[in-house]
Amino acid sequence: MKWFHSLRWRLFILFFLVSFLPFMFFSPILMGRMESYYIEQSKHDWLREANRISIQITQGNYLKDQSSYTYFESYIKGLGKEKGFDGRIVVVDRLGYIIADSAAADKGHTIMNKQVFDALNKEESAQVFIREDQEVMSAVVPIVDKENKDEVLGTVVVTAYINDIYDSLGEMRNQVYLLSLFTSFLIGLLSFFTSSFISRPLKLLMKFVQKITNGQLDQKVDIKGKDEIAELGNAFNHMAEQLQRVEHSRQEFVSNVSHELKTPLSSIKVLTESLLFQENVPVEMYQEFFMDINSEVDRLNNIISDLLTLVRLDQTEVPMNIKTTNLNDMTQAILKRLIPLAKKKDIKLIYQSHKEIFVDIDEVKLTLAISNLIENAIKYTPEGGEVRVILQSDLQDAWVSVEDTGIGIAKDEQSKIFERFYRTDKTRNRETGGTGLGLSITYRTVIMHNGSIQVESEEGKGSIFTVQIPIRQI
Template identity: 65%
Template sequence: MKWFHSLRWKLLFLFFIISYIPLMFFSSVILDRMETYYLTESEKGWLGKANMVATQVKEGNYLIDNSNYNLFKTLIASKSSENGARILVVDASGFVIMDSSGADTNNTLMNDTVLSALNNQEKAQKIEGLPIMTAAVPVLDKDKKTVVGAVVLVTSIKDVFLPIQDMKNQIYLLSLVIALIAGLLSFATSSVITKPLKTLMKFVQKITNGQLDQKVNVIGKDEIAELGNAFNHMTDQLQRVEQSRQEFVSNVSHELKTPLSSIKVLTESLMFQEDVPVEMYKEFFEDINSEVDRLNNIISDLLTLVRLDQREIPLNIANVDINEMTQNILKRLTPLAKKKEIKLIYESHKDIIAEIDEVKFTLALTNLIENAIKYTPSGGEVGVVIQSDLQDAFISVQDTGIGIAKEEQSRIFERFYRTDKTRNRETGGTGLGLAITYKTVIMHNGSIQVESEEGKGSVFSVQFPLRHVWEGGTK
């Protein structure tokens, strides 16, 4: 049954069912109505014939006067031959007085049609499972007041019933053939759907084997084309992620190798020189200590990023005064700004309280302001503006620094990414500050954007909700 798991066979089965069931339903409804109509017309016709016989029985007074029995028998025989039906006449108690076939004469006949007729109600019905109809009508006395008996006609309705049955069989067979044809056509045309899917599946298997440079040829604008476009977009993203991973590994290796190389050179210089002055020992040990601090900072920031990625560091959400938090950050960074003669400007027009993790958010905002100071030339300005509406808070950090090239602005939040030679390691830092800032803002369900022009400065805009939204709802 492995073949049944094929999409084409499933489509064949699906189209067969979809085609066959409605055809059978509508065919059954139409045929049932046709059968009901023809049977009703047949019942009316045979009731009319039974009434004609009943009228002659009443006029001859045959159920009251037995003296004309032979004439009565001749009448029933002729009418039976004329109508092509078996005719029975019963008295008021159901006793068969006359039977054109002679089979039930002097017997008692009681069924639904006879009982209805003896209760002065005409009735005709088809015998279940047989092409035979019985029609019974009452026989009244000459005063038309008392039921003295009933006339029963038993006749074959093959001329009506059998054609309908044949028509049913033909329509059911036709429905089956139409459904099969529809299924086979769907099977034949399903390759239009399954072929591109099979092709796409081959490319997916290649990607699972590590071949990320896969692209499918997209034709048209239908759902299959949309799936192909989505696949191509996914491969682009996977290639970018792989490229970022490789760059990240390379950058980590380089960042860690640089201080280690410096430490090795410094230690070897001390080891292989004789009569080294104490001052040189002190100077080299200070440089070694600085490189160890730098190495430690890189490792700490890397661990922080890994934990943020894996959500290992929980958010300690609390109501925080954003104005007070920002002012405290500016106070700590004032000595750095004064050293470069940079003017710090703070602007806020109202108190803002937000649900955030103060420690993590302080680190993120500190990274932004510290970068603005580092990359702003002496005599420049760094401004921090805080605003809010009913739902969100907005913090913008503006500087008059060297700016960022437009083509590089989309990558500045990547780990270890450096825009140009001016932004080198001599400015300090690990190259991970903006990556940590970006991840922290995202964890707070916020967003961060940058607008910059080379030589004129940059503006980093942070937006985050005043009320923190947890996964699954607001606490």
């Protein structure tokens, strides 16, 4: 049954069934309507024939003029033998006796069924019925007196076999079913062969997907046309590009982590070897080297702590402790902790807010994010500079802006500063003791709060970081 898993065979079966089943459903309805049409047409024909014979008998006055009975009888037989007439004519008098029969079989017998009785009693002027036990149709028409139209002298019963209608309908039914089967099979074959236009690019796409699964991320599909398959190819190429970016980012991240961890470890190793392989090292050098080693250990600890923070923030479902918080109080508490750092560089910390702002936030996480921004502003602002923190809000959002008069950021680097371990100046960053992860943590934290962060900067003039946070978290 492996063939069943083929797209082409599935399409063949699908199109065959989709076309064949409606044929099978509507064919009986069509044949039923055709049968009704032919039966009704036959009824009209035989009723018209019975009326014609009744009028001729009335005009000849055969039922009242007994002298012409012999001629009348032969006349009825002659009508039954006329070319194209395929029926039997029976004439019944008012008492129900058969007085003439084109088949000369039942003359003298009585016939008194409901249709004849109704015709003799003027209850039905003319009617046609089909016997249920056999494929026979009978048309019954009264014979009226030539001089008195209200007097019924007898009836004409024209009987004909209609099995030829059912035979024709049977042949037509078989032809319709065969045509339906053939048409459905033809549609299935056409879908089978034309499906290659669909399956071929899909198979090619599957090969590329398999290659990407095996780690070959540099795959690209050649796009032709503008149909749905082309859109799928474009989506695949976009996915491949995104995977390449993710892989490149992962490799760069691993490389940066390795480099960041290796630097303090190398320093520790050099310092410890200097102490181990030197004789008569003075106590002062031990103290100095141990202070340097302690500083490098702190650097390692900061890097690992920031990495663990990023790992927690990258989880699919990060627990958020959302509470309504006074943003003014939170910001002032951050500034209070950072005043000693600003005083070391004689930097002014300015706080501006015109009203109390209450927001739904995870205070611990957002405190870390805002602290990173303000601390960076202090670190990268020269002595005697200024750092300004401004709070604003409207009915929907709150904004925290951190402005500094620092060294600024180049235009081509502003879109990359939130990447992990990205540095505009690696030497400067290490001197300030940063890990290169602070802005990444800030960015991820703001996104978790359904907010955004923007940067405006000019080299030599300073930077403005603006954090937008919804006042209410939904």
